[in-house]
Amino acid sequence: MSEFMLQQTDQLIVLIVDDVPDNVAPLHDALDDAGYTVLVALDGESAIRRATQALPDVVLLDAVMPGIDGFEVARRLKAQAATAHIPIIFMTGLTETEHLVAALDAGGADYVTKPIKPREVMARMGVHLRTARHVRQGAVERSQARNALDAFGYATITVRESDGRLMWQTPLARDLLRNYCGSESPTTPPAVLQWLRRHLGEASEQREPPRLTLENGPRRLTFRLHQRVGDEDGEADAGGDWLIVMQETSDASVLSSVAGAFGLTAREAEVLYWVVKGKINRDIGDILGASPATVKKHLERIYAKLGVETRTAAAAMAINRVPLLQPQHGG
Numbered sequence: 001m002s003e004f005m006l007q008q009t010d011q012l013i014v015l016i017v018d019d020v021p022d023n024v025a026p027l028h029d030a031l032d033d034a035g036y037t038v039l040v041a042l043d044g045e046s047a048i049r050r051a052t053q054a055l056p057d058v059v060l061l062d063a064v065m066p067g068i069d070g071f072e073v074a075r076r077l078k079a080q081a082a083t084a085h086i087p088i089i090f091m092t093g094l095t096e097t098e099h100l101v102a103a104l105d106a107g108g109a110d111y112v113t114k115p116i117k118p119r120e121v122m123a124r125m126g127v128h129l130r131t132a133r134h135v136r137q138g139a140v141e142r143s144q145a146r147n148a149l150d151a152f153g154y155a156t157i158t159v160r161e162s163d164g165r166l167m168w169q170t171p172l173a174r175d176l177l178r179n180y181c182g183s184e185s186p187t188t189p190p191a192v193l194q195w196l197r198r199h200l201g202e203a204s205e206q207r208e209p210p211r212l213t214l215e216n217g218p219r220r221l222t223f224r225l226h227q228r229v230g231d232e233d234g235e236a237d238a239g240g241d242w243l244i245v246m247q248e249t250s251d252a253s254v255l256s257s258v259a260g261a262f263g264l265t266a267r268e269a270e271v272l273y274w275v276v277k278g279k280i281n282r283d284i285g286d287i288l289g290a291s292p293a294t295v296k297k298h299l300e301r302i303y304a305k306l307g308v309e310t311r312t313a314a315a316a317m318a319i320n321r322v323p324l325l326q327p328q329h330g331g
Contacts, residue, residue, distance in 0.1 A: 012129055013054060015039045017047040017073065018062040018091065023116065027060070030118035044068025048076050051083050057129050060121065063092035063103060063111075071106040078107035081167045081186065087128040091116055155248075156226075157188075158241040161200065164193045167241050176246060180214045180221045192223060196242060199225065219250045254324045261321045262305050271298040276315045276325050 014036045018024050024040055031038045039054055041047035044067055051059060059077070063070040070090060077083040090103040090111040103111050110124050155173035159166055166188040169177070174185065181189035188196075191214065199209030212223040226243045251273075259269035267288070274284045281292040281299070288295070299311065308314050319325045 012058070013037045013039065013056040014125070015041065015047065015051055015054065015056040015059045017041045017044075017059060017065075017070065019043055019065040020062075023062070023114075027116055027118050027121060031122070034122060044070070044073045047073050051077055051086065052080065055082065056086060058125055059086055059088045060125075061088050061090050061108070063090050063094060071102055074103075074106040074108055079186075084167070089121070089124060089128065091121075155246040157244050157246065159188050159193070159196060159244060160241050161228075164188050164197070173246055176221055176248060180216050192244070195223065196225065196244070200242075219248060221246060221248050249324050254322070257322050257324050258318060261318075262302075264302065264305060268298050268302050268305075271295055272302050272314060272318055273325075275299070275302075275311050276318050 014031055016024050016027060016031075016038060017040075019042050021042065024042075028038050028040060039050055039056060041050050044065055047059070047061070048068075050056075061070045061073060068076075070092075074088050074090075077086060077088065087109040088107055090108045091114060092100075092103065092111055093114040094100070100111060109128055112121055112124055155170050155176055156168075157166060157170075157173045157177075158168040166185045169185055177183050177189060181191070183189045192212065195212040209225055211225075214221045214223075224245045224247075226245045228242055255266070255269045255273055258264065258272055259266060262269075262272075264272065270288055271284055274287060279287070281295040284290075284295045285292045299314075302314055303309060306314050306317050308317060
């Protein structure tokens with residue numbers, strides 16, 4: 001069955017991992033009869049590959065296997081953003097407390113002891129599967145939304161509140177973080193992490209915190225804290241992932257936005273841009289290589305097009321109409 005087909009089915013997907021085929025068969029048949037889509041892996045490497053490709057709703061994982069054992073499989077799945085949310089139920093003949101603790105420490109959500117009783121397994125799976133399906137569907141929806149934002153020049157990342165880990169990034173976000181911060185997933189750039197932690201309280205109170213802006217020559221990358229995703233049904237202080245929207249701008253893109261918003265010429269847009277920045281006519285003339293008198297004439301035409309009479313009113317209207325002109329803060 002293709003990966004596409006797996007993503008389209010309404011059946012819950014279960015991945016069984018066990019190096020002994022005779023152990024797999026009874027459980028496979030019971031789950032199949034119960035209406036689950038069942039995948040099987042007979043070693044650790046195959047388990048990781050299949051989980052990454054198919055994104056099952058739950059993994060039933062044998063703890064003791066040759067090569068990569070179940071504990072290491074669990075750690076690797078939890079270390080990947082795409083599979084970190086999948087609940088893992090260990091199947092183990094080990095009953096010593098230290099082994100059970102090791103299973104949970106590796107990322108296991110639960111465990112069952114061998115010999116496996118299919119009804120017991122399905123009972124344990126119930127709660128975990130309901131949660132997993134909800135998270136999986138939400139992840140697909142968020143992925144589609146993020147890709148759509150990329151197409152419009154925005155980029156998105158999600159950062160886990162509990163440890164500051166970069167959990168997800170769109171392709172555009174990956175390139176931008178490389179260019180501005182020299183960082184790679186799963187590391188969140190220190191400046192972004194500090195800004196996020198400084199303003200989480202404001203975001204939790206439904207107030208948008210100040211935005212963060214990083215500069216790279218004439219270009220700027222702005223970060224906006226958008227919303228919390230995941231853990232919607234948990235406690236308010238349970239954390240979750242924070243969705244951050246990024247947009248790269250430059251003086252050229254700002255000027256284009258200003259000109260388009262008010263029907264200005266390129267030079268008029270430049271004059272209005274510097275008025276918003278608080279420059280007087282003499283300074284604007286020096287910047288643009290024009291006389292103060294020429295700047296004044298441009299201003300008069302700008303006032304007429306905006307329907308205002310003062311530079312303060314012109315600046316206020318421009319900031320209100322063109323979001324890219326709004327002050328951005330790093331604090």
